[in-house]
Amino acid sequence: MVGPAQVSAVMEHCHAGCNRVVGCVDWGENGLIAYGSESNVHLYDPQDCRVVRSLPGHAAAITCVKWIASAAWQGLNDSSAAILATGSSDGALRLWRVDRRGASSCPTLCQPRHHAETITSISAAPGVAPRSFVMATAAADGGVGVWRCDVGPAAASLEAEHLQRVDTGQGMQLATALLRRQDGTLLLACGGVDARLRLFVSAGDGAPFAPGCVLREAQDWIRGVAVADQGPAHGVLVATCSNDKSVRLWALRPSGAAPRRADGAVDITALTTKPQVVLRGERHVASLDSVLLGHEDWVHSVSWMPRADGAPLTLLSASMDRTMIMWRREAGVWMAVTTLGDAGPGGLGYYTGIASPGGGSVLANGYTGALHRWERTAAGEGAWEPKVCALGHFAPVAALSWGLGQGGSLLTVGQDQTARVLASAPGGRWCEVARPQVHGHDFTCAAPVPLKGDSAGAAQIYVSGSEEKVIRVMEAPRAFTRTLAAVRRGGALPSDADDDDDGGAAARVPLGASIAALGLSNKAVYEDDATDVQAGHFGEGGGPGYDEGPDMAPSSMPAAITGPPLEEHLSQNTLWPETRKLYGHGNDLFCLAADPRGRVVASACVAKTASAAGIRLWDTRTWAPAGELKGHSLTVTQLSFSRCGRLLVSASRDRSICLYARASAPGDDGAAPMFELLASMLKAHSRICWGVTVNDACTRVASCSRDGTVFGWAVPRDRDGSFVEGGADRLDKAWALPALRCGARSIEFAPGDAEVFAVGLEDGGVEVWQAREAGEGVAPQQLWAAPEGERHCRAVVRVSWRAGNVPGAGVLLATASEDHAVRIFRLRL
DSSP states (O other): OOOGGGOEEEEEEEEEOOOSSTTOEEEOTTSOEEEEETTEEEEEETTTTEEEEEEOOOSSOEEEEEEEOGGGTSOTTOOSEEEEEEEETTSOEEEEEEETTSOSOOOEEEOOOOOSSOEEEEEEEEOSSTTEEEEEEEETTSOEEEEEEEEOGGGOOEEEEEEEEEOOTTSOEEEEEEEEOTTSOEEEEEEETTSOEEEEEESSSSSOOEEEEEEOOOSSOEEEEEEEEOOTTTOEEEEEEETTSEEEEEEEEEEEEOOBOTTSOBOTTSOOSSOEEEETTEEEEEEEEEEEEOOSSOEEEEEEOOOOTTOOOEEEEEETTSEEEEEEEETTEEEEEEEEEOOOSSOOOEEEEEEOTTSSEEEEEETTSOEEEEEESSTTTOOEEEEOOOOOOSSOEEEEEEEETTTTEEEEEETTSEEEEEEEETTTEEEEEEEEEEOSSOEEEEEEEOSSSSTTSOBOEEEEEESSSOEEEEEOOHHHHHHHHHHHTTSOOOOHHHHHTTTTHHHHSOSEEEEBTTOSSEEEEOGGGHHHHHHTOOOTTSOOOOTTSOSBOOOOOOOOOSSOOOHHHHHHHOOOOEEEEEOOOSSOEEEEEEOTTSSEEEEEEOOSSTTTOOEEEEETTTTEEEEEEOOOSSOEEEEEEOTTSSEEEEEETTSOEEEEEEOSOOOTTOOOOOEEEEEEETTSSSSOEEEEEEOTTSSEEEEEETTSOEEEEEOOBOTTSOBOOOBTTOOEEEEEOOOOSSOEEEEEEOSSSSOEEEEEETTSOEEEEEEEEETTEEEEEEEEEOOGGGSOSSOEEEEEEOSSOOTTSOEEEEEEETTSEEEEEEEEO
């Protein structure tokens, strides 16, 4: 093992879903997609299909993300940096400097503070002065703030001055849009929960916004506003979308000079029968130009697509009906020219629809946290094809573990009630290849179960637990194994001859699974079931379903694919069949662990008494109970087997840790090995003990706690190396880390003989340490810590090293956090 100066690390993948909020994603001129995930802002490169950097800093969930167009604050050719504005649910605003590819540090330029509640919208327009822009922000406190921002050279600094709080009445404003016309006037459009569109006008940067007019035609909340300048002769076009499923277009057309008072000022009190605004002394009459009907659910956003000079205006709308529609005026009538989306039985729709800076791609963030992207196949009027984009959990991640698919795939589960499998593709890219469970309860734990005797065996079974008393056993279907093989080899599916090499066993493996419309259990689907599944009929006795509707959600037949699956495929066609349910716990499941040899599964549930805090063992050959281990009095927070399978260690809310040793080898009759208590430490820490792990040599146990301490404990052994029963309070402390800056939430030893271990912290930090021999004792030394742009922003609930790493290629470390993210690091130690 080398010193910290020679340790290198790179973040290979960040798997995090987008917050389910309108306006939480935007596409910048630098080609990067910025989106909010919990309180982090991720910069995603759609060309490399990966998150290049994260921007931590907000204390609450991100609700708004907005790239400030370069034309708003600098020359179009001066593109050394970009400015990103973000808002969060606690009313905080931040403006960031981002270099062209997001590779270097992204400092916070300014943190203007005015709002006290959730930021609902951010918009910007160019300022009159060079290198300045005007920004409007709306919040749940009902106000709209107007800011003037002056940008320093190379965007190294920024000063934001609050100019005005625009009075919008009692209703909360959900959307804003700013437009600077060629004559220098500023138009501010606002829409909110009172179903009114409000227009305000300012003569320039320093002039206050004055009320223009109030327009009401919508029948429900206005969720989005977009403004387009059609030139001096044609006026302004304002688009709004609403929860009444419609899109409305308002035209502000010039109608001559505005009336003036005797002193020469514009007389805004002159009687008129039509709503109007005055721009530079010229009256513009507002009229409803069109009502666009085509969506079947709430319309969440509207935006004008980029266009070349002389090209017609195109409006993009996104709806909860899982469609985006492009609207264009043809022969004087606004028509739907393109509809994009997905069809299927489950899931809801889109929140924000935006186009790339060049207009060749469109993007939407969906209900499942995924970013949906379509790309035009050719210039002009080519077809739109879906492309893989950012995916991930949209709620806190509960657990992760390596082991599926010959040990190289990562299983994650979260409170978004989904289980996901990540695998590597050629070129060092990672992608989600399956979503085995879409559950009805929040997951709390999961563990792959190897099928072979060694730890590197191909685990095609995993067990999962959630906020219920049942352990579910899931088996990989044939569609998954074939897709995984195709992704790893770069797109070629295994031949049918490969499936025949096992004597026809592949034909007996389910092709996939389906779930009943109101059920929780995944039912196996075989090739012979194709007709029934596609038709939505799957009766218990093989008979037809009821005539009034399908008893299975209609979906396409599960099938292997040759590339990374799209969100639509993952959410419908990658379920795994459930083969068993294990009953025995009296409370909700909390943690699971599987013996690396695949013979035993250990489980524990939420417990307030010693009788409920027992650790149950399950024989994986029969899935029958194989014993119960006592030692704790409250909830067991983590279970961990040694990689050789000889030791099982547990941590508990009662601050104790227990070490169990395998008392017997598997019997001749195939019975699972038994375990017995070897030693324990009743008060290992002063607060709850969150994590525990055993090294490969079975000589050390390490534990971590909310009190910010990490201790190493010596496993009791005699001179010949065999384990010695110690009893209560008989674990000797071998070493201790220096006091950490916050509580430690997770810990795990890396594979190998060296005592290298990773620690996940409650503030989102990830650190790698090594316990080195130093004289007569052991001195832990920090080898690496995740840098700011690659760390989590919430507690790291699990860290996991991949076993069986390729020599010379480094080791892989996966981390899971309450910030909805799973990160994979490659370290060269």
